[in-house]
Amino acid sequence: MAKLYFRYGAMNSGKSTALLQAAHNYEERGHGVLLAKPSIDTKGDLGILSRLGVVREVDFILAPDTDAYAEFQRHRAAQVAVTGRDVSCLLVDEAQFLTAEQADDLLRIAILENVPVLAYGIRTDFLTVAFPGSRRLLEIAHSLEELKTICRCGRKAVFNARLVDGAFVFDGDQVAIDGVHVGYESLCGSCYLQESGGRLANR
Numbered sequence: 150m151a152k153l154y155f156r157y158g159a160m161n162s163g164k165s166t167a168l169l170q171a172a173h174n175y176e177e178r179g180h181g182v183l184l185a186k187p188s189i190d191t192k193g194d195l196g197i198l199s200r201l202g203v204v205r206e207v208d209f210i211l212a213p214d215t216d217a218y219a220e221f222q223r224h225r226a227a228q229v230a231v232t233g234r235d236v237s238c239l240l241v242d243e244a245q246f247l248t249a250e251q252a253d254d255l256l257r258i259a260i261l262e263n264v265p266v267l268a269y270g271i272r273t274d275f276l277t278v279a280f281p282g283s284r285r286l287l288e289i290a291h292s293l294e295e296l297k298t299i300c301r302c303g304r305k306a307v308f309n310a311r312l313v314d315g316a317f318v319f320d321g322d323q324v325a326i327d328g329v330h331v332g333y334e335s336l337c338g339s340c341y342l343q344e345s346g347g348r349l350a351n352r
């Protein structure tokens with residue numbers, strides 16, 4: 150039986166880089182893979198963009214109403230038809246933006262289709278609350294693995310503080326993609342509490 154793996158970390162912990170490396174490792178050995186990501190991530194459009202500058206297009210996008218299981222089956226059949234080889238692994242980037250139902254589908258794909266699923270995502274939002282996809286994956290994944298990154302103080306960073314025009318903010322929507330005005334800094338618990346004035350989850 151194949152397994153569902155959830156590899157989570159704070160922002161800038163190299164999740165996309167690790168995903169692209171895993172895809173490369175499979176393909177180097179002659180195995181086919183499928184890459185997917187939720188549509189809410191607009192950072193790279195169809196592409197998976199690693200911080201090191203490597204870009205690769207995903208095979209399919211999961212909109213919030215997409216049936217992830219059916220979409221996987223469709224693209225698996227298409228890849229078998231084109232290449233003559235089966236899919237050895239499904240890799241999902243930005244998995245925090247999946248719906249809980251889509252996270253459930255990843256488990257079904259692993260167990261019922263016997264294809265390993267590697268999901269990569271951020272555990273919590275800028276208020277330290279789990280994203281819907283991450284919460285479900287933490288509940289059901291066979292294997293949890295933390296990808297680590299370092300806070301400015303040298304400790305392990307676990308939270309993602311939001312900056313708007315360079316200042317930390319602790320109010321706002323769960324999703325604000327980093328861009329011109331919005332940025333994020335990965336912080337340890339101690340530095341996060343210092344910046345938030347002791348608040349967690351807007352309390």
Ligand SMILES: [Zn+2]
Nearest residue numbers: 300302337340
């Ligand atoms: Zn720190």
